[in-house]
Amino acid sequence: MAPDRDDEPRGPAPRQPRPAPTHLLRNLWRLRRYLRPYRGQLGWLLIAAFGATGAGIAVPLVIRQVVDGPIAHRDPAGVLQLGLLALLLGLVEAFLIFIRRWAQSSSAVGMETTIRDDLYAHLQRLHIGFHDRWQSGQLLSRVTSDLSVIRRFLSFGLLFLVVNTTTYLTVVVLLITLHTGLGLLVAAGAVPLFLASRRFTRAYLVAARRLQDEQGDLATLIEESAQGLRTVKAFGRRPEMVGRFATGTRQLHDTATGKGRLLARTSAQFDLLPNLTLGAVLVAGAVAVAHGALTIGELVAFVTLQLMLIWPIESLAWIIANAQEAITAADRIHEVLDTRPTVVDRPHAVALPAPGPTDTGGTLRFDGVRFNYPTGPAVLRGIDLTVEPGETLAIVGATGCGKTTLLSLVPRLYDVTAGRITLDGRDVRDIRLDSLRQRVGVAFEEATLFSMSVRENLTLGRPEANEDEVRAALAVAQADFAYDLPWGLATRIGEQGLSLSGGQRQRLALARAVLGQPRVLVLDDPLSALDVHTEALVEAALDRVLRNTTALLVVHRPSTVALADRVALLADGRITAVGTHSELLGTVPAYRAVLSATGDADELGLVRS
Numbered sequence: 001m002a003p004d005r006d007d008e009p010r011g012p013a014p015r016q017p018r019p020a021p022t023h024l025l026r027n028l029w030r031l032r033r034y035l036r037p038y039r040g041q042l043g044w045l046l047i048a049a050f051g052a053t054g055a056g057i058a059v060p061l062v063i064r065q066v067v068d069g070p071i072a073h074r075d076p077a078g079v080l081q082l083g084l085l086a087l088l089l090g091l092v093e094a095f096l097i098f099i100r101r102w103a104q105s106s107s108a109v110g111m112e113t114t115i116r117d118d119l120y121a122h123l124q125r126l127h128i129g130f131h132d133r134w135q136s137g138q139l140l141s142r143v144t145s146d147l148s149v150i151r152r153f154l155s156f157g158l159l160f161l162v163v164n165t166t167t168y169l170t171v172v173v174l175l176i177t178l179h180t181g182l183g184l185l186v187a188a189g190a191v192p193l194f195l196a197s198r199r200f201t202r203a204y205l206v207a208a209r210r211l212q213d214e215q216g217d218l219a220t221l222i223e224e225s226a227q228g229l230r231t232v233k234a235f236g237r238r239p240e241m242v243g244r245f246a247t248g249t250r251q252l253h254d255t256a257t258g259k260g261r262l263l264a265r266t267s268a269q270f271d272l273l274p275n276l277t278l279g280a281v282l283v284a285g286a287v288a289v290a291h292g293a294l295t296i297g298e299l300v301a302f303v304t305l306q307l308m309l310i311w312p313i314e315s316l317a318w319i320i321a322n323a324q325e326a327i328t329a330a331d332r333i334h335e336v337l338d339t340r341p342t343v344v345d346r347p348h349a350v351a352l353p354a355p356g357p358t359d360t361g362g363t364l365r366f367d368g369v370r371f372n373y374p375t376g377p378a379v380l381r382g383i384d385l386t387v388e389p390g391e392t393l394a395i396v397g398a399t400g401c402g403k404t405t406l407l408s409l410v411p412r413l414y415d416v417t418a419g420r421i422t423l424d425g426r427d428v429r430d431i432r433l434d435s436l437r438q439r440v441g442v443a444f445e446e447a448t449l450f451s452m453s454v455r456e457n458l459t460l461g462r463p464e465a466n467e468d469e470v471r472a473a474l475a476v477a478q479a480d481f482a483y484d485l486p487w488g489l490a491t492r493i494g495e496q497g498l499s500l501s502g503g504q505r506q507r508l509a510l511a512r513a514v515l516g517q518p519r520v521l522v523l524d525d526p527l528s529a530l531d532v533h534t535e536a537l538v539e540a541a542l543d544r545v546l547r548n549t550t551a552l553l554v555v556h557r558p559s560t561v562a563l564a565d566r567v568a569l570l571a572d573g574r575i576t577a578v579g580t581h582s583e584l585l586g587t588v589p590a591y592r593a594v595l596s597a598t599g600d601a602d603e604l605g606l607v608r609s
């Protein structure tokens with residue numbers, strides 16, 4: 001529904017103003033494309049469903065024949081004949097129900113899988129800005145519980161809606177044919193049914209959406225506390241977290257109870273109605289039989305047929321509830337599917353030629369680059385900077401001045417708001433994203449590892465890397481410890497790499513960045529978690545890699561500045577000074593102030609000498 005929501009404020013789950021029900025229905029309708037591959041199966045499903053219903057409806061008509069014919073005329077052979085026909089109809093009904101259920105389950109699960117795959121692929125395509133704003137629990141609940149709701153509706157709710165409505169209309173028409181007055185009495189029951197359904201639909205829609213949103217909030221809370229478990233325990237905040245969770249579950253409980261009560265109230269009304277009309281029909285039917293306006297066989301057939309209306313009417317509340325949940329779930333899913341990725345290939349974007357073995361880094365240039373996050377003030381207000389091929393440029397600046405942001409623009413995790421960044425003279429937006437990201441190796445301060453093997457983590461961006469390249473990358477990052485893990489590089493590391501130390505994670509992330517010698521390296525304080533000794537070893541090894549690579553390096557510690565050929569000072573969204581470390585140390589007091597705030601005087605002196 002919302003086409004692109006980049007302008008929305010950052011915050012908890014993006015919540016939508018309540019859209020009109022017709023608008024919501026459209027989102028459910030749009031999912032019909034997922035039904036297309038199952039057209040054949042669905043055709044069989046409908047034929048089987050209608051056939052089974054037809055066989056069921058025919059049984060009371062056979063009963064009428066039995067009562068008014070062979071039984072009235074004491075003809076045992078006729079009873080046997082019609083009895084066998086009723087049995088046959090019963091068998092046909094059972095067989096068709098089996099076919100329906102079989103077609104139903106395989107097509108519904110298939111559709112759910114396809115939508116889930118599409119949703120996940122779309123989430124991967126979406127820009128970082130989208131993920132900044134959306135709680136992961138809200139995404140998780142969409143990919144899991146919302147899709148299950150839709151599957152339930154497509155496999156049961158929708159089918160029963162069609163079959164039960166058809167059954168209802170067919171039976172009512174048959175009842176009117178059998179006896180107009182009694183038939184119209186039954187048909188009149190549709191009016192209160194319609195009014196109650198309308199009221200229920202409106203209220204249930206709101207409750208269903210609220211429950212789904214709250215489930216998403218709770219999933220976020222679980223995910224956050226699982227990830228931050230160490231912090232929570234270390235600060236002794238367990239009771240608070242348990243309290244927060246209890247508040248969330250209480251809220252969810254109240255909404256679910258309210259929703260359940262709404263359904264129970266309406267179901268009771270729907271249960272009452274067919275029984276009231278049945279009572280009225282029995283009394284009026286007996287009178288009609290007494291006056292000879294109806295045969296006993298017709299009354300038996302009438303009542304048996306009327307009994308067939310009980311399930312369609314009683315199940316109506318459940319079907320409406322299921323449909324409302326599916327409508328809101330489809331709406332929530334389209335909130336994601338309708339968000340267009342903003343960082344995409346431009347129409348004429350080109351792939352860069354494959355780098356040769358003797359290639360060195362390319363020229364990286366920032367040209368009047370400005371950037372602000374959608375909801376914040378300008379972070380970068382006009383950056384002009386050139387990093388020559390093979391040069392290493394360190395970015396130094398006070399905390400929060402925009403160093404990480406500046407680095408994120410190179411592999412296009414975000415796009416510049418104004419100005420441009422070029423690689424060998426070509427705007428990075430004119431380079432195909434996959435090609436650009438192959439050329440640019442990245443390691444951020446927060447080393448993100450996935451719950452897969454060490455090797456898979458290392459070769460994430462370069463699955464084709466061979467054993468020697470992996471070994472070389474691990475050597476640069478001083479991460480040979482990976483070979484000593486229980487299963488070597490095949491060792492599966494826990495979620496977020498939590499089974500490793502911070503320094504080990506950081507070294508693996510650095511190895512991943514340098515794997516395959518990318519032309520441009522973007523490193524955000526890549527050595528911050530290392531001890532002084534390991535840092536020195538990594539620096540020595542990294543120094544060799546950096547000679548052939550254009551590198552942009554965020555540096556907090558003076559010791560890491562040693563890796564850089566030149567340093568740029570970032571302040572107030574601009575580059576206020578560029579030079580060698582010793583030049584800036586001698587001539588720019590702001591530079592010295594920033595570095596002395598992060599490193600000790602000895603370190604400063606060490607680098608100066």
Ligand SMILES: Nc1ncnc2c1ncn2[C@@H]1O[C@H](COP(=O)(O)OP(=O)(O)OP(=O)(O)O)[C@@H](O)[C@H]1O
Binds near residue numbers: 404
């Ligand atoms: N995803 C985001 N959405 C909105 N604002 C953000 C986002 N990420 C960072 N910011 C803001 O942008 C500014 C620059 O952040 P950035 O992380 O680039 O600074 P930094 O210089 O790398 O900080 P540090 O040295 O502490 O790592 C900060 O004011 C921060 O609050």
